Amino acid sequence: MLDQRQIDIAAIHQATGIYTAVPEIEALLDQLGWPEQGRRLLDPGAGNGGFLVAALRRLDLDVDDVEEAARRVHGYEFYREAVADARRAVSAHLRERGWGSPAARRAANEIVEDHDFLLSPVPVGIWDVIAANPPYWRLANLPAGYRIDYEAVVAAHARADLLYAYLDRSADVVTRDGHIGLITADRWLLNSGSSELRRRLGTRYCVAGVRRLDAASTFYRPKARRKGTVARVHPVSLILTPTRSGRPLGAEPFRLAPSPAVDGVPLRDIAQIRLAPWLGPDGIFIVGPNSGLPAEHLVPVAEPADINAGTLRPPRKWALATDTTAPPPAILAHLDATLHRMPNRGRRPVRWLPPETFTGKLPLNHDAVLVPRIARRLTGIRLPAGRLPINHGLVVISGLPVARILAMLDDPHVQAQANDLALGIDNGYRSFTATLLRQLVIPRQHLPEHPAS
Template sequence: MLMGAAGRRAVLCSSGECGGGHAGKMGRLVLGEMLMPLSAIPAESVEHGEVFTRRWIVDLILDLAGYTADRDLAALVAVEPASGEGAFLAAMAARVSASCRKHDRSLLDAKHAVRAFDLLAPNVAASRRLARDVFVEDGWPLPEAREVATAWVRQGDYLLDTHVDSGVDLVVGNPPYVRLEDVPADRMLAYRAACPTMTGRSDLYVGFYERGLRSLKPGGALAFICADRWMRNQYGRQLRELIVAGYSVDVTVTMHDVDAFEEQVSAYPAITVLRRAPQGAAVVADARRGFTAPDAPELLEWVADRESRPRADDRYEIARLPHWFDGGDSWPAGSPSRLALIEDLNDRFPPLQDAATGTRVGIGVATGADSVFITTGADVEPGQLLPLSMVRDTTSGTLRWSGHYLVNPWNADGQLVNLDALPRLQAYYQRHAAALKRRHVAGKQPAHWYRTIDKVDHSLVERPKLLFPDMKNAIHPVLDEGGFYPHHNLYYIISATWDLRVLGGLLLSRVAQAFVEAYAVRMRGGTLRFQAQYLRRIRVPRPEAISAADRAALATAFDKRDSRAATEVALRVYGIDKPGDLIDGPAGVRGGNP
């Protein structure tokens, strides 16, 4: 558990469930009733996993956020929501001191320029001492230094503190990394009430993002170094929706392999700068293992120059996207060149699932009891045995039916059959009644105890469809020319417009693979989950926009299972001149019309 990168701020919000500073009148009333009796977070929980951010990383974050001494920092309001022992606070104090001298101000003018929080009294005292010492070493009188440092740091829970309000220019730091289930139940409920984005098995840092964002004035920025899993995990959905609805993503710097902390941790950190402003261009960088303090000024110079061209070396790769990605669905992951490619294709081409082409992505039938419903032969009425395609049937790239059937309880109208009219089927189900009735779906509908979880759409059987195994290292479309119903471990694509061999060629290419890799969950060993939600996000050209020669070439590549040939044609069809890390070659993409 990583409590905070700035030091022992670990449990400032020991739950990570806050979110917006304002929960509404009813939310405040509920919170008011809850705050007084809240269980304290055990000190050992607060101290567990304390991690300190290296000073050069702190300086990089403050620079990216624009918190620099040339600005009149005494006139701004900056918040450090989890100060710990003061790693961020020390750097902020140094910059405020320099700014006061530059703008001919007294240090006392900056008495309200910073608001820092921590749950633990020893951390508050340590942070105040550190800020005071920075001021004194810079030549300010001790009484003024002590007064300002004392005013800056308060003991409190940032996620619940009533003094956190709007009108903030900057929220900066490294929020605690604490799983919600590790927080006392009553405090967890308080956090959830205060921070609506904290859903499911969330982490405390989600609440810090929400409350920090809601406190910003127009143009204000939030700059955190934090685990980046919220950008893709389910528990980050509402936070992503909040950001897309009213904020912009200015900069993300992935630092998974960078020595950013004073000790080794497995936190998948990234620097993220968000702003309360309309979305504009977004800088995406991937700092690699070789990225160290001397590289930070170079990265900052690249960010400041709006005309900078994408670059990549063994230290970092960086690119500027015209805008960020829409919606609350998981945001893509990958190198900057890969993200630039995906954004370009998102802008130029429609999604695979498209009403205009009658193309739809779905999943096969889930039964809840495969050992009963799936068979190679059962003594039931022949009309109730539905040929079923299985993952094993797709292994070779050509559908080779293994002889499995679904013992089908549905009629062609999508209604459950009357078992009294089908005595052999009734007898078969009765022999397995105990197992079928134990299922959740049967418990919800006792009269329908013999149903499968999903209904069967009989119209799907004879339609040609592309099948995709749910777990595979590489995208693996297989054509079912009709006659089979897919099992739930298979996803399928049907279309009213596409020649499925042509579409299969496109989906066999590295372009389609790039989309799935960017969005999909990767299991141990590199296996990808090819789920419908990820397949739907693949972008494809209109079928009529592909030349006859390219259609033929894609169909041939699909028939031969030739991914390289499919990729060569796909690059031409998509108008990609420089495929970046799709295949060997420099990064970059070329625009064009779909």
């Protein structure tokens, strides 16, 4: 028998359970810099576990390490069927990674907690990343029994909508230096009824990385639910950052288009933008100058440490270039002697293939531009043909003449967009992800057909 609280929760879930499509989840995790810039992540309204699985997928976990998986990623959900869905999704993901069923199940049970994020106590100061698509539903719509408890617990400035209560509680719960990544309706940024909430959040946070999203492609309803279009909301994705790198938030409405709209086209429409591959720790697929391995199987690499004052130093390391055909015995012997140091996430069924395959895609046979992901300002650096960029700290832009790409990145309108979109990290550094670069609108005078450039 369902008690009245379960019936109320089912009604709230029915109204608020609108799930996020994977590409938007991935883009939000990119913007949050998870996991490079995060230790522990919470989704406070986990639904069917989409955020949790995406966050786990990015972690280098040992097989069956339940404790570590549950320490790094956690989700709250109060609707039992959704809890079961999320646990199934987490468990299936871990089994795909080679975990045994009992460990996968235990981890899923610990990671997805059947718990009310608003009305029940939650630990404070242990999660430094909150990633959420919070429920939104007005106070007046809440089932009567739930509403009584809700009004008793939630502060007046956060009471008018479940969304406000979620934002307020997230700010209370996250660590002092933590980030909150949100996919939400834009109303709380603009409404007068949320001005006190904005003012309070603004004493701790700036807003970075605001992007308008398309409701039709961002959200979907759980399968078993009634058909129909998603609610008519104007969704945005943004990061609340405790650093000063974003735009200030205050009682006044937060308008979404701060800089004058740039007349141009997104960089993704005119150039190729890709993250440099990760090839594992040094000494396996990446070797020094005196490896003695056959030179025709080695490619000089470029990594973040090779960048000095805006230029690239001569290569100091080389990558083994292997493809699906078996490499010569010297390379196999080298790999057999070193592959035991490869973390699990880098292991491939074909042992001579690196964690992320690059042959056929990189290195490029023409010059391109490297963008360091972590930098004080968006900066491009010439990457000569034949040099392989490695490491997720680098993004490569290609497909246009280098001088043209460098001029685009230097344009003040492009710099301003990059600063608005980038998540601030400590000491004035920002994170310029591949997702961010793809969105930058390049003013027309830089476009290939424009004679002046």
